[in-house]
Amino acid sequence: MFRKSLQLAALLALGLTAAGCVSSVLDVDTKALQPIPAKLTATMNAKSMSPSSPIVVRIFKQESELEIWKRDRTGRFALLKTYPMCRWSGKLGPKTRNGDRQAPEGFYHVSVQNLNPRSQYYLSFNLGYPNKLEAALGYSGEALMVHGACSSSGCYALTDDGVAEIYAVVREALRGGQTTFQVQAYPFRMTPENMARNRNDPNYAFWTNIKQGYDTFEVTRRQPKVSYCGRQYVFDAEFEGGEPTDPLAACPPNTKPQDPAVAARSNADRHAVDTLLASGTVLRAHAYSDGGMHPSFRKLLERNGPKSLAKRTSRTSVPISRPDAALADPHSTDD
Numbered sequence: 001m002f003r004k005s006l007q008l009a010a011l012l013a014l015g016l017t018a019a020g021c022v023s024s025v026l027d028v029d030t031k032a033l034q035p036i037p038a039k040l041t042a043t044m045n046a047k048s049m050s051p052s053s054p055i056v057v058r059i060f061k062q063e064s065e066l067e068i069w070k071r072d073r074t075g076r077f078a079l080l081k082t083y084p085m086c087r088w089s090g091k092l093g094p095k096t097r098n099g100d101r102q103a104p105e106g107f108y109h110v111s112v113q114n115l116n117p118r119s120q121y122y123l124s125f126n127l128g129y130p131n132k133l134e135a136a137l138g139y140s141g142e143a144l145m146v147h148g149a150c151s152s153s154g155c156y157a158l159t160d161d162g163v164a165e166i167y168a169v170v171r172e173a174l175r176g177g178q179t180t181f182q183v184q185a186y187p188f189r190m191t192p193e194n195m196a197r198n199r200n201d202p203n204y205a206f207w208t209n210i211k212q213g214y215d216t217f218e219v220t221r222r223q224p225k226v227s228y229c230g231r232q233y234v235f236d237a238e239f240e241g242g243e244p245t246d247p248l249a250a251c252p253p254n255t256k257p258q259d260p261a262v263a264a265r266s267n268a269d270r271h272a273v274d275t276l277l278a279s280g281t282v283l284r285a286h287a288y289s290d291g292g293m294h295p296s297f298r299k300l301l302e303r304n305g306p307k308s309l310a311k312r313t314s315r316t317s318v319p320i321s322r323p324d325a326a327l328a329d330p331h332s333t334d335d
Helices: 002-012 038-046 132-136 160-175 192-197 204-220 260-279 295-304 306-313
Strands: 055-060 065-071 077-084 106-111 124-126 145-147 180-186 226-229 232-235
Touching: 038 077, 055 160, 065 160, 077 160, 106 204, 124 160, 132 226, 145 160, 160 180, 180 204, 192 204, 192 260, 204 232, 204 260, 295 306
Parallel strands: 055 180
Antiparallel strands: 055 065, 065 077, 106 180, 124 145, 226 232
């Protein structure tokens, strides 16, 4: 069994050498074979989940959090655990070009080929940016990852310990028969308050689009089906003539009515946004000099400095990228 697992780990290895959060080939070891921690397995059992059941990953930049959801015995997804992110780079908004330091936003599907047990940043998985829509729009960039350490150049860094646990959960779900798992990457939790706060951002139309997928998952607790047409994402649709093949072409007629509960949620949120804007309530937009860091890590950085935090978050003491920027006030605004 161990030999078979080791062979699987070797099969999963990727020699990623492109720009972004680059991974380099290191000596093969068994870090990719670590079991899911007993405490987390107990949590799964308590929530009627199994290690092999499917997962969905959600990422929130502004809050610097990554969530793992697992399908339980009811067939719906429930939250398993939330992980604080140590570092992400860029600002709120999607990645559009190589070298912009932006961490991606959108919907991605990760297969076993995207897992990298030989990552320079301990362990990692590639989000698969650009996806089909992003590629059609001419967006560029590669090797955009979820990985360990506390350093980012377009990636999501969750410390070596954090990514080791996430990697084990991901690995077992893929071994259990899930061919790909969905990653939903958002600028923030898509509440009416956050949407109103960012109403004047040039990315607002894009965020309104991906909020449709957010609402679908929030209401149904099922993974939304993702399609691409009309230069945007389309969720849970069935099209005349089959799935669209050109993301830039107009969408064919959709033969599947929207779930009434999802439509009600989306309409209620739009009304709440309009009410907030009409009330004149001052809602300050968040601004970042370069990315963000979860408050728990920011406190450690402020108290102990970048060298100490790097040692606590990486077994190889990978330096924190732009530590001064990570210390910037996350509630500052240039509006």
